[in-house]
Amino acid sequence: MADKKWQEFGYPARLEERLPDDVVRCHLSPRNCRIRPGQHGFCMVRANRDGRLVSLNYGRSVHATEETIETEAVFHYEPGARILSMGNIGCMLNCDYCHNWKTSQARYVEDKDVFYYTPQEVVDIAKRHDIGVISWTYNDPVVWHEFVVETAALAKEAGIVNLYKSAFFISEKAIDELIPVIDIFSISIKSIDPKYYRKITKGWLEPVLDGTEQVYRAGKHVEVSTLMVTDLSDNEKTAHDIGAFVLDRLGPEVPTHYVRFHPDYKMTDTIRTPVDRLEAARQVGLGMGLRHVYLGNVYDTDSTSTRCHNCQELQITRYGLNAEILAVSADGTCTKCGADANIRRIPGGSTRPATVPALPASGSFDTATFDWYGDVRALHVQVRNDSADVRRVYHRRTHLGAKEAPWAVLELQPQESYRFIAAKSELDERGVAVAIPPGCTSSLHQVFDRAHFPTTAADSGSLNADVTPLPLFETRG
Structure with a gap:
């Protein structure tokens, strides 16, 4: 295997517990990895160097990329907004269908794909291109904790919104450090089946659900998505179980996305999720009382549009990753009946390129x-x-x-x-x-x-x- 130059520098890590014999314990994720000197945690980007916990991916990134907020399964926060997406290296999970596997699994990362940024450089890119949202995304921002917390704080001071797109396999203590600086949490809940989590993601379920409820109770904007994997989880039971979690532990206004799967990584011997199964899942969610249920990764369907939950006025149309606001006021209410649209707006709206x-x-x-x-x-x-x-x-x-x-x-x-x-x-x-x-x-x-x-x-x-x-x-x- 080629040298991994991106791993050479270690940055002091948060959430460290020092143990006897220079062993450290990392409290970033529910794994609470116990790491001996010279060894790595499960994520392969947090390590023990000379008896101290360090991050090996601080400032290491894939290329910063301008996208739209819809790419992050966020439909109810300034629809159509331009965002600056930042992704890194490593992950707390190892999902069999991961479409970011070449960066999420650190062993496959090549130096040629790694870019280097300081917190100030990330904020400067957003400001230079008049982008109002930074999204922490791609592989998973959990393992980039130090860089995310420090950069998000700078962004917040500059009036920039922070979006956290994650599978959220993260500790309660780490969430406490995110809450002051993150505005939007887009959380991918893979399933409500504990056996599924253990087998497919190599993690476990309850911390994900607890963490999602934690940020919701903190008053943050939360949207939930679930990947509907062909012949594995693309069924009405999955839709019902996700809907029940949102209704029981969050609220009916939380946007819920049933997302189309494409074969990748270790799961290529299958097909994309049939759209009719997704449409059936959406009807289950709506029938349970969820106000805003969407399909993800689909085109040519009204199931990506937003209607007022009170008067059914068409408020937002979407095609792919693009959105047009038709009937939502600057304060997030329906322009026809005045009901709360459960949509948060950025003051002044989102800028468009000249x-x-x-x-x-x-x-x-x-x-x-x-x-x-x-x-x-x-x-x-x-x-x-x-x-x-x-x-x-x-x-x-x-x-x-x-x-x-x-x-x-x-x-x-x-x-x-x-x-x-x-x-x-x-x-x-x-x-x-x-x-x-x-x-x-x-x-x-x-x-x-x-x-x-x-x-x-x-x-x-x-x-x-x-x-x-x-x-x-x-x-x-």
Whole structure:
């Protein structure tokens, strides 16, 4: 195995208990790993160095990426908001279907995929691109605890909202440290079956449920999602059990998402979740009394739209990862009947990129295009300004007919690398075009459903457009 340079530096870790013989215990997760000198915990990114607990992934990240808040299964906090997604290395779990396996399982991380950020740099990226939400996401932010807590505090001081997207296998003490700095918790509850948790995730259930209730009782914005795995958990019992938890221990206003599965990691010998099973699950949730039940990772269905729970006015329409607010006021109420829409808004709303109708006539641009195909309807666009001057990159959606969309403008500082998601937003949309000026480079990376890492360059293709994106997990001996 190649050297892991990203593991060389250890940062002092929180939630440490020092034991005799230089042994330490980590109280970040319910595992409470007991770690001998020179050894790692289950997550492989918290270690014992000279009798002290250290974090090996502080500031180590996948590429910071601009996305939309809907990518995080968050539909009721400033719909359509632009977010800056930050993901790291390692995980407290090892789910058999993980679509971030190449970063969540630290043994597979390659130095070439690791980027380095300071807390201030993360906040500066968000401010420079006028992004109002930082999302701690991808593999799982639990194992990035020190970096998340310190950076989120800086972001909060700058008026930036913090979103925590997690499977939430985390200790009560660690949650207490998150509550002052995190505004939104999007929690993935894999199942309500304890045996499922042990077998599929390698964790256990009750701490996840207790932690979810803990942040809800603290007054935080909470949304719950469940991956409906084909022939394993894509049934009405799963939908009922999740709904019962939300109703019994949270509240009927908590948005609940039943999410479509795609085969990945160790579970590729199957198919994507049939949409009719998801629709049936949604009806179970609604029939139980949940106010806001959605489907995730689906297109072309009204089951992603929001209606007023009181008067049924259509409040928000969604297509894929894009949202349009139609009937929700700035204070989060229905504009027709005045009922609480259970939607939190960011004062002043969410900013949108500047646009121009055409590329500058004086410019010289290389243009790259990508057309949606199969279930690949999202793309990460990575651009870099290698020049010594500020450069403007342009991107837009292409359509099947004569319709021409305006070009969005992305301004890059000298030597700046930037990554953003483009997801299909309309039925007649063909794909994406990116125009790059001299001194800049770009690459396009196809993604399934919500964004994930690793990603594959678009010209590498995919094994099957409707099953799983590259790279594929190969069984190790």
